[in-house]
Amino acid sequence: MKQKRDTKHQFFVRKPDKLALISVGSAVGLTVVYDGQEQYMEHPMTGEGGIDTSPDEGGLDGLGLSYLAPGMPQESFAISYIEALVSSDPLPKLYPETASLTYDGTEKIDGVECHKLKITLSVKGGWTLFVDTSDTPLIRKIEPDTSDVPANMPKMKVDLSIVFKDWKLNPEIPDDQFQIPPKDKAGNGASRG
Numbered sequence: 001m002k003q004k005r006d007t008k009h010q011f012f013v014r015k016p017d018k019l020a021l022i023s024v025g026s027a028v029g030l031t032v033v034y035d036g037q038e039q040y041m042e043h044p045m046t047g048e049g050g051i052d053t054s055p056d057e058g059g060l061d062g063l064g065l066s067y068l069a070p071g072m073p074q075e076s077f078a079i080s081y082i083e084a085l086v087s088s089d090p091l092p093k094l095y096p097e098t099a100s101l102t103y104d105g106t107e108k109i110d111g112v113e114c115h116k117l118k119i120t121l122s123v124k125g126g127w128t129l130f131v132d133t134s135d136t137p138l139i140r141k142i143e144p145d146t147s148d149v150p151a152n153m154p155k156m157k158v159d160l161s162i163v164f165k166d167w168k169l170n171p172e173i174p175d176d177q178f179q180i181p182p183k184d185k186a187g188n189g190a191s192r193g
Contacts, residue, residue, distance in 0.1 A: 013086050018178040019060060021082065033180055034060070040180045051180060060086045085139070097122040106133060109140040110165060138167050 007029040012020040017036035023029025033040040042049035084090045099122040107116050107130065114130040115137075130141040146158040 011082070012173050012177050013060070014173050014178065015060065015086070016088075017060060018173075019086060020177050033178060035178045035180050038180050060088075104128075109163070112140055114140050136169070139164050 008024045009029060010020075010022045010024055012018075012022075017034070019032065019034040021030065021032040023031045023042075031040075031042045038051050040049075040051050098119055100120045102118040102120075104116040104118050106113050108114065109130050113133045115133055117129045117131065118126065119129065120126040125145040125147065127145055128141075128143040129139065130143075132138045132140055141164065142162040144160055144162075146160050
């Protein structure tokens with residue numbers, strides 16, 4: 001049996017302290033909004049969600065987004081990369097336990113010529129990063145090695161790629177893009193524990 005699940009998100013960041021990852025047209029996609037004070041999360045597939053009124057200190061660096069998708073390996077991978085991308089120091093988050101980095105030539109992603117970098121971790125797994133070859137080296141695609149996920153379902157194979165499209169650098173983003181839903185609609189509060 002083969003199942004395919006596509007999720008599409010719009011991703012907005014206003015540094016130093018605003019983020020919106022909005023699920024678009026998907027019943028399973030994760031939505032996260034951080035307005036600089038509160039963090040809202042909604043995950044329709046698990047039924048989890050709500051507002052965290054005490055996110056970690058440090059703006060986008062202190063959000064600790066990895067806790068948002070427990071038991072959901074695809075979302076956990078995506079969230080960990082997004083967390084690294086908005087960090088003021090992304091390298092330690094992107095390369096926490098890198099054993100090797102290999103340049104694997106170029107490849108076109110959605111018509112854009114990209115450098116292909118293979119990263120192997122000292123623990124298990126790794127990922128492939130596709131970066132635009134132009135003067136603006138934007139990340140175009142990330143392919144995590146999911147060969148060991150999920151461990152509790154050995155006959156299941158997960159192929160995952162995170163594709164970044166429609167980059168807009170330094171646009172004006174309206175404040176309402178980072179608005180937390182009213183508490184009566186947002187649930188009882190997200191928990192990090």
